[in-house]
Amino acid sequence: MITKLPRWILWGGAILAFSAGCVNTAALMGFTKLSVSHVTGNVSLFAAAIAHFDVYSVLYIGASLLAFLTGAIVSGFVIGQTSLKLGRRYGRALYIEALLxxxxxxxxxxxxYLGQLTAAMACGLQNAMIATYSGAVIRTTHLTGLTSDMGAAIGNWLAGRDISKPTLAFQTIIWYCFCAGAVLGAFLYAHIGYAALLVPSSIVLIAALLYSAASEHLPETRTRNKSS
Structure with missing residues (x-):
């Protein structure tokens, strides 16, 4: 249960959720008409394509699903572990995501169509990169589990039970930031097309630069660099 939320997690989660919302909306409005920030809806489309023997759709939707999975694998390989801790290799993962x-x-x-795959890979990497903190699951590229957790917390609060208010507040921030990013992504795509993706790409790159600069001043990081 989160009792106090470090600022780097708060700002990082909010910024990355905003970025993912922007990317996903641009992808949905584009020629592929497919999500890149989550897999649930795409799995349903994949199953429908199988049922209709639509080989082309099976292949290109299946490729998008595998790309998201590949991004998560890259995240696990680069970062390792599952709990958030300042000083880990998040900077490297963010650079890879920005490049993608x-x-x-x-x-x-x-x-x-490879644009769909690289965008899905970037989102898979980001979603796996933000894992858990103090027992709270943190996801920044989709809202299904987040909304369920928020609803359960509110239900417990209405029943008079104790809840982690910082956790609920953080989840609410991520929810609204993703939504805000989606609105911006839709507005930009309607006016400048896929150039809308330059906004989240730049946001992630700036986040990588800032995190790398900040982590260099951590004692743990300096010690590790000297020993390597």
Whole structure:
């Protein structure tokens, strides 16, 4: 249960949720019409394609699902562990995510379906990168589990039971930031097309630079660098 939330987790979660909302809306409004920030809806479409023997849809939806999984695998390989802790290799993961998003922008502009795959991989990497903190599951690329957790917490509060208010507040912030990012993504895509992806790409890159600069001043990081 979260009792006090460090600022780096609060700001990081909010910024990444905003970015993911923007990316996902641009992808949905584009020529693929597929989500990149989560897999549930795409699995349903994948199953429907199988039922209708639509081989083409099975292949391209299945590829998007595998790309999201691949991104999560990359996150696990680069970062390791599952609990959030300042000083880990989040900077490296963020650089990889930013690169994938910039590549996806270029590919989408070329009307290349590989843009869908690189965007899905970036979201899979981000979602796996933000794991748990003080027993609370933290996800920044979709809202289903988050909304369920918020609802359960509110229900417990209405029943007079103790809840973690910092956890609920953090979940609410992520919810609204994702929504705000989705609104911006829709507005930008309607006006500038896939160039809308340059906004979340830049946000993630700036986050990577700031995190890397901050982590260099941590005693744990300096000690590890000297020993390596």
């Amino acid at each position: 998003l910039f590549i996806s922008y270029w590919l989408y502009q070329e009307h290349d």
